[in-house]
Amino acid sequence: MTTFDANGVTLERIREFVWELPQEGEMRSPARVLASEALLEQISDDKTLEQLRNATHLPGITNYAICMPDGHQGYGFPVGGVGAMDAENGCISPGAVGYDINCGVRMMTTNLTYSDVQGHEEELVDALFDNVPSGLGGGGIVESDVDTVEDVLARGVDWALEHGYAVEEDLLHCEDEGMREGADPSKVTQKAKDRGKNQLGSLGSGNHFLEVQRVTDVFDGEVGEAFGLEKDQIVVLIHCGSRGLGHQTCNDYLRKIEQQHRGLLNQLPDKELAAAPAGSQLAEDYYGAMNAAINFAWVNRQLIMHRTRQVFERVFDRSWEEMEMNLLYDVAHNIAKKETHEVGGEQRELYVHRKGATRAFPAGHPDVPSAYRDVGQPVIIPGSMGAGSYVLRGGEASMDLTFGSTAHGAGRLMSRTQAKQDYWGGDVQQELQDRQQIYVKAQSGATIAEEAPGVYKDVDEVVRVSDALGIGDKVARTFPVCNIKG
């Protein structure tokens, strides 16, 4: 049998791109890594595999703890990790959702082509940078009070529709139609709401960005047509999350779990995996608060998209409707959700944790919006700012292999600290412009260094694995035109 050894963890090759860590000791399930050998090499000297093994200690973990092709180490649970825990006898873990609750991506299509934008790149990037709030701290598109935040937490994009920041079709092209059931604003702390009230409609920092892109390849014409994608078309990608509100919510519940469920915590190999037992009051409270933070993030991306439409109207002197600036889809890649999956021939209700992983439901699944039901849900996988992105569609194998999930990005190769030692923001920015005609504007040079293309894995390789496994199939590829970030 072919094996792969790294950092005291031995993986067995099941078949191409499928590697298994057999169950042993205190593990409650085996673990699986979905990767090529090249991608495995890149996680062989950090804590990714150890964290994946630790995740199998969580109560109620079902089938396998799974690492997507873009996986890398995170807080307790790998980024690129999927863990489905029994919703009655298992648990829910904030560290397996991620600090940035409903960090996610949306893509907006247009009827502009690359030639319409060429020559206007600098004007466009400046206008976007001046009008879309970014960077650390406060200042959003909507300055709200705590009452407004509570409305947003409860209703999600429905709030944006009522206030003229969205049209009906935007809701239909969003997971959960932009409103998570079970959101309970009363379970979000006052401190979290205070942090969120002046951040509605802001990108934030780190890997968050707004990027104008052009479609360079359509691999599947039929699905491309269903998604409204054509070669040379201009699209806009928005990547951000729930800002300080989600971060505070994660932190608040980690502390509460540490206080109230010490027994379970002491059984786990890593304190960062802190989990609330399914059925406990705290599990219900976290789920209500997390769902509310999910709604906040959806409104955040909606407001940024609304502002982007206005910026394009000014730059191109046409209405956004005329430019057909429609939402293709919005995907969440840091969430947990109660879902029903077939396990060993029976239907089971599970808390599916996707941390740096994207839902990838195939054609025919009732949760895929009707516009895409025949082809599968759109999956958006951003690469680095020098590489562009992919649009996939949920693959037939995802329900069997990954609880309906695939990758969420290229995946980091090195820490932010290391990145700042290796790169200088201004140089990276200049090179992108000179060599690839990509215009980048950021609040901080340090952010550009931290997000330099060289700190990311090869998104082509990540997507190759997803496509080959049939969990997410290639539909189209894009390349950056201009990018704004924090």
Next chain:
DNA sequence: ATGTGC
């Protein structure tokens, strides 16, 4: 990811 720590 983050008013850039526990």
